[in-house]
Amino acid sequence: GESVGLHLPTLSVQEGDNSIINCAYSNSASDYFIWYKQESGKGPQFIIDIRSNMDKRQGQRVTVLLNKTVKHLSLQIAATQPGDSAVYFCAEIGTTGRRALTFGSGTRLQVQP
Amino acid sequence: NAGVTQTPKFRVLKTGQSMTLLCAQDMNHEYMYWYRQDPGMGLRLIHYSVGEGTTAKGEVPDGYNVSRLKKQNFLLGLESAAPSQTSVYFCASRSGTGNYGYTFGSGTRLTVV
Numbered sequence: 617g618e619s620v621g622l623h624l625p626t627l628s629v630q631e632g633d634n635s636i637i638n639c640a641y642s643n644s645a646s647d648y649f650i651w652y653k654q655e656s657g658k659g660p661q662f663i664i665d666i667r668s669n670m671d672k673r674q675g676q677r678v679t680v681l682l683n684k685t686v687k688h689l690s691l692q693i694a695a696t697q698p699g700d701s702a703v704y705f706c707a708e709i710g711t712t713g714r715r716a717l718t719f720g721s722g723t724r725l726q727v728q729p
Numbered sequence: 730n731a732g733v734t735q736t737p738k739f740r741v742l743k744t745g746q747s748m749t750l751l752c753a754q755d756m757n758h759e760y761m762y763w764y765r766q767d768p769g770m771g772l773r774l775i776h777y778s779v780g781e782g783t784t785a786k787g788e789v790p791d792g793y794n795v796s797r798l799k800k801q802n803f804l805l806g807l808e809s810a811a812p813s814q815t816s817v818y819f820c821a822s823r824s825g826t827g828n829y830g831y832t833f834g835s836g837t838r839l840t841v842v
Binding site: 624648650657658659660661662665705707709714715716717718719720721722 | 774821823
């Protein structure tokens with residue numbers, strides 16, 4: 617059975633469409649942000665990161681936007697594929713010495729073929 | 730190169746029993762972390778270590794103890810398991826040289842009855 621994402625908000629998109637997943641972070645002092653993808657029964661998988669001195673970063677089919685004014689992150693996935701179906705988490709890293717990740721609550725992405 | 734290996738993958742405990750979860754990494758990483766993930770939530774930090782012989786508390790440390798006697802291993806102990814500790818536990822590690830490339834294990838699903 618799946619224990620991840622039972623009560624998460626869900627974004628349902630058609631294959632080939634673009635997806636936008638949003639995240640509000642909590643600590644205005646955080647200086648590094650990461651988006652993770654988590655499939656059922658697996659650990660988080662790195663997608664893309666961004667430092668606080670940037671407002672946009674692009675990867676392969678993915679773009680992360682950072683708005684520090686309103687403490688908001690978004691992940692854009694272009695041409696969404698069935699393999700993109702998963703739970704997506706944003707995570708922030710504060711400036712304390714431990715540099716641990718603080719995770720957001722997650723969004724489930726369902727891609728309809 | 731195995732990355733981060735967690736054992737066991739699954740375990741069922743009775744209330745009051747004890748157990749130890751093992752996390753092993755072969756990347757010579759300085760930092761290691763233990764997180765728990767409950768249904769519908771992101772990962773929350775239990776304990777962490779910034780190097781061999783050091784440990785510190787995270788956000789949800791109560792009921793858990795940890796040890797880092799060897800750099801490659803980070804043990805999470807439950808002395809007297811409670812149903813509230815039913816969760817999926819993830820270990821992560823990263824280098825301490827400014828690289829925030831966390832590597833996660835595949836998780837341990839623990840049920841306390």
